[in-house]
Amino acid sequence: MFAELEGKYSSYVDTFRVEGTLPEMMELKLLHTRNVVALARKIAKGEQFDERTARALEAAALLHDTGRYEQLKRFNTFRDADSVDHAVFSHDIVKEKGWLDGWEDASKILTAVLVHNCRDIPADEMDDITLACSKALRDADKLDIFNVLEDRLANTDWRNDNRAFWNLKIFSPPSIEVVEALMDSRAVDYQYIKCLADFVLVQVGWMISGLEYATSRKICLERGHLEFRRRFLRELTNESAVEAVLRKAEESL
Ligand SMILES: [Fe+2]
Numbered sequence: 335m336f337a338e339l340e341g342k343y344s345s346y347v348d349t350f351r352v353e354g355t356l357p358e359m360m361e362l363k364l365l366h367t368r369n370v371v372a373l374a375r376k377i378a379k380g381e382q383f384d385e386r387t388a389r390a391l392e393a394a395a396l397l398h399d400t401g402r403y404e405q406l407k408r409f410n411t412f413r414d415a416d417s418v419d420h421a422v423f424s425h426d427i428v429k430e431k432g433w434l435d436g437w438e439d440a441s442k443i444l445t446a447v448l449v450h451n452c453r454d455i456p457a458d459e460m461d462d463i464t465l466a467c468s469k470a471l472r473d474a475d476k477l478d479i480f481n482v483l484e485d486r487l488a489n490t491d492w493r494n495d496n497r498a499f500w501n502l503k504i505f506s507p508p509s510i511e512v513v514e515a516l517m518d519s520r521a522v523d524y525q526y527i528k529c530l531a532d533f534v535l536v537q538v539g540w541m542i543s544g545l546e547y548a549t550s551r552k553i554c555l556e557r558g559h560l561e562f563r564r565r566f567l568r569e570l571t572n573e574s575a576v577e578a579v580l581r582k583a584e585e586s587l
Contacts, residue, residue: 380549
């Protein structure tokens with residue numbers, strides 16, 4: 335079943351190729367998708383998901399960013415605020431194309447796709463499979479986003495050119511609102527993200543309260559994502575509040 339779904343997905347992605355080549359930003363999304371599928375499988379294994387839940391999760395991971403290609407083509411941006419909610423877009427495309435026709439858990443998979451970027455998920459309204467898929471997909475997505483940041487820092491001249499990070503201020507202490515939210519284990523209101531330290535701290539916040547499964551936290555620790563951010567934040571700022579947030583993350587992983 336998964337191989338067939340993957341075939342449909344690949345054929346769809348192929349329609350965005352220009353003379354055989356995907357635009358670079360789309361290629362990165364395809365790579366992200368592959369990584370999220372691999373991470374989702376690891377989480378399913380580590381958490382001993384039953385076969386049915388693991389199959390549904392694998393499908394949700396493959397499909398979660400389906401709308402990114404059309405979003406970029408149509409709006410030339412991945413910023414949802416300036417275009418469309420890419421999770422809704424992904425959900426609608428998969429549904430309209432009927433890729434999950436014949437899948438027992440089609441509606442559960444579609445729900446996991448739909449909520450993958452929401453601040454909170456309506457856990458009370460979900461059955462066990464939908465809830466497990468939604469949580470594990472969100473974990474897998476975050477784990478690969480940790481890699482995306484690290485790659486971008488390695489491959490851009492971010493010290494001298496802040497366009498790589500949406501023109502955020504580079505060497506600046508974090509916003510007090512961001513630090514306070516993280517110390518209270520609250521979600522950060524994105525309007526307070528004013529500098530690169532804020533942006534990186536939001537990811538540290540995911541380590542405090544955003545990774546649902548022990549397997550996800552273990553992967554995060556093993557891959558050194560917290561250590562990376564500790565070194566990086568120390569380069570950006572010597573604000574002591576940052577150390578307190580880092581300690582909190584260390585205790586949470
Ligand atoms: Fe996404």
